[in-house]
Amino acid sequence: MITELPLGYWNPKNELMPREELEALQLKKLRRVVERAYHKSPFHRTKFDEAGFKPEQLRSLADIERIPFTTKEEWLQEQQRHPLFGDMLTTSPDLAIRYHSTSGTSGRTPLRVLDSIRDWQWISDMWGYAFYGFGIRSTDIVYLSFAYGAFIGFWGAHYCCEKLGALTVASGGMSSEGRIKQILELGATTICATPTYALRLAQVASEMGIDLAKDSKVDKIILSGEPGGSVPSTKRLIETAWSAKAADTAGMTEIGTLVVFECSKQPGGTHIIEDHLIDEVIDPKTGGKLGYGERGERVVTSFGRGFIPLIRYRTGDLVEKVPGTSCTCGRTFDLYKGGILGRVDDMKLIRGTNVFPSAVEAIVREFEAVDEFQIALTREEGIRDEITVAVELKPSFDDQFPMLSVELGKALAEGHEGLRFNVRLAERGSLPRFELKARRLIDKREV
Amino acid sequence: MAGIDLIGRKLTPVEEQALVLYNELKAFLSMPDLPPCAQSNARVALAAVWQIVNDLDLDFEYIYEYGV
Numbered sequence: 264m265i266t267e268l269p270l271g272y273w274n275p276k277n278e279l280m281p282r283e284e285l286e287a288l289q290l291k292k293l294r295r296v297v298e299r300a301y302h303k304s305p306f307h308r309t310k311f312d313e314a315g316f317k318p319e320q321l322r323s324l325a326d327i328e329r330i331p332f333t334t335k336e337e338w339l340q341e342q343q344r345h346p347l348f349g350d351m352l353t354t355s356p357d358l359a360i361r362y363h364s365t366s367g368t369s370g371r372t373p374l375r376v377l378d379s380i381r382d383w384q385w386i387s388d389m390w391g392y393a394f395y396g397f398g399i400r401s402t403d404i405v406y407l408s409f410a411y412g413a414f415i416g417f418w419g420a421h422y423c424c425e426k427l428g429a430l431t432v433a434s435g436g437m438s439s440e441g442r443i444k445q446i447l448e449l450g451a452t453t454i455c456a457t458p459t460y461a462l463r464l465a466q467v468a469s470e471m472g473i474d475l476a477k478d479s480k481v482d483k484i485i486l487s488g489e490p491g492g493s494v495p496s497t498k499r500l501i502e503t504a505w506s507a508k509a510a511d512t513a514g515m516t517e518i519g520t521l522v523v524f525e526c527s528k529q530p531g532g533t534h535i536i537e538d539h540l541i542d543e544v545i546d547p548k549t550g551g552k553l554g555y556g557e558r559g560e561r562v563v564t565s566f567g568r569g570f571i572p573l574i575r576y577r578t579g580d581l582v583e584k585v586p587g588t589s590c591t592c593g594r595t596f597d598l599y600k601g602g603i604l605g606r607v608d609d610m611k612l613i614r615g616t617n618v619f620p621s622a623v624e625a626i627v628r629e630f631e632a633v634d635e636f637q638i639a640l641t642r643e644e645g646i647r648d649e650i651t652v653a654v655e656l657k658p659s660f661d662d663q664f665p666m667l668s669v670e671l672g673k674a675l676a677e678g679h680e681g682l683r684f685n686v687r688l689a690e691r692g693s694l695p696r697f698e699l700k701a702r703r704l705i706d707k708r709e710v
Numbered sequence: 711m712a713g714i715d716l717i718g719r720k721l722t723p724v725e726e727q728a729l730v731l732y733n734e735l736k737a738f739l740s741m742p743d744l745p746p747c748a749q750s751n752a753r754v755a756l757a758a759v760w761q762i763v764n765d766l767d768l769d770f771e772y773i774y775e776y777g778v
Contacts, residue, residue, distance in 0.1 A: 274765050287717045292770050299772060354774040381778045384757040388765065538767075567764075569772050 266482060268398035268508055268527035270592060273391040277538035278594045282587075285595060289541055290324050292566040297321060297330065300572035303353035306341055307572055327541065328552065332562065333576045335517070339374055347375055351571055354379070359570065363415040365516045373413075377570050378519060383422065385539070385567035386520040390423035390512075392536050393524030396592075397483060397510040399453055401428030406451035406481075408442055408460055408698075411435050416699065417455050419520045420485065429453075439467040446479055453483040458491030458501060459701040465504035466634065476506035484509040487521065489701055490621040493533065493602025496628035511602045513580075518565050518573055523599055530590035532598035539566050542597075543575070544584050547607045558583045560607045561599075581605045581619075611640060611706065613648050616682040620704045626674050627652065632660035632667055635694045642708040651685040655694050664688045716767040729768050732759045739776045753778050 341349035359377035486492030492511030514521030523533035
């Protein structure tokens with residue numbers, strides 16, 4: 264049985280602060296961040312000068328729109344011009360205690376970041392909003408299913424757990440089987456994992472003859488790294504497999520920590536940590552500001568990362584902001600309805616219909632028989648785009664594919680303006696499994 | 711200004727004490743000839759108390775000059 268989680272605030276002063284006070288606080292911090300960037304980071308000074316922006320022009324929060332955006336592309340170019348970190352450090356690299364980088368997939372140079380002792384206090388503290396807000400306390404045993412490398416992943420979560428006084432278990436390079444044994448042996452109460460890996464652990468446990476819902480003490484799961492943590496059908500699968508409550512969170516290497524979290528009320532969205540960030544939503548094409556209820560690209564300004572200022576950074580995340588009153592927890596922090604919905608550039612156009620991988624996942628996960636899936640886009644006869652969902656079925660559901668393929672195809676079409684999806688059966692174990700950042704869409708049209 | 715936070719609200723006793731701790735740690739780290747064990751641990755302590763000050767909106771500054 265899944266028990267209710269306690270309501271708690273890591274920083275009640277700010278989490279319950281009236282919006283007008285919160286915005287006054289944001290403006291105060293924004294001015295200091297921008298002034299420091301202008302005076303200490305040659306990259307930012309040049310950028311601001313070229314845009315005709317001076318820090319003293321920040322008279323109200325609306326003036327943030329005077330500041331030029333920063334993109335990942337120009338950050339990477341800056342690092343190539345001035346290796347290794349670009350001309351954007353605000354203090355001596357001698358003060359850095361940590362180096363992290365993005366994965367550098369597709370042969371691209373990874374984005375590199377440095378942080379100091381102070382910065383890491385802040386990084387771990389941001390996880391406190393999520394952990395405390397979801398009911399994690401010093402009596403918990405937190406198991407971090409994560410490889411502990413240069414990718415920042417759950418590093419901040421690890422230090423937050425220590426800060427909370429919880430028993431913190433680093434699973435490092437263990438196998439899934441080894442992790443399951445340790446989760447049971449130590450009586451872990453909380454798991455940190457990507458949504459995909461939380462499901463994968465449940466699959467492996469089942470193959471080992473273990474029912475995590477009955478045999479483990481896990482009652483809370485902190486999800487991060489993929490949109491699935493806020494996809495209702497995926498979350499329901501995870502919660503059922505573990506008999507635990509699951510919370511979505513999201514962060515990024517560029518900011519060093521998480522930026523949004525789901526509270527114990529599980530409102531179907533994630534609160535933005537607005538006393539430490541300014542999050543804007545813009546139209547990805549025009550750059551114009553969007554309001555509540557409008558889907559667009561998330562743009563973040565961090566008050567915490569000091570070594571490398573992060574100001575109006577275009578994240579590429581697709582979001583829809585709603586007011587804090589959408590949740591009953593009492594926080595005044597705005598939310599992203601449905602969490603991070605995907606990537607702005609994840610959207611694929613198939614025969615005139617927009618398709619998001621997270622929307623496909625939400626439908627596929629409604630089918631209990633499906634163990635794993637993959638979406639493939641192909642171009643037939645040089646002109647006609649096709650979308651095919653390959654599914655692996657759970658062992659006891661093998662004979663159900665004919666009926667499932669019809670029902671799944673119908674559900675996918677209904678969810679996508681009648682677009683025809685092909686559904687095919689994949690051999691068991693043939694589709695890739697992921698620990699971090701699942702990639703379930705292959706666009707063969709681009710090859 | 712003493713007695714108020716970043717947006718002008720009156721400090722509570724807890725907040726006043728947090729600021730005292732914060733300023734004492736900065737003063738301690740400014741002392742000459744700190745042994746390495748004292749300097750290193752005081753840096754970690756200052757960073758932790760800085761985070762309290764930051765979370766509670768008591769001050770918002772950069773403390774890299776203390777090696778933090």
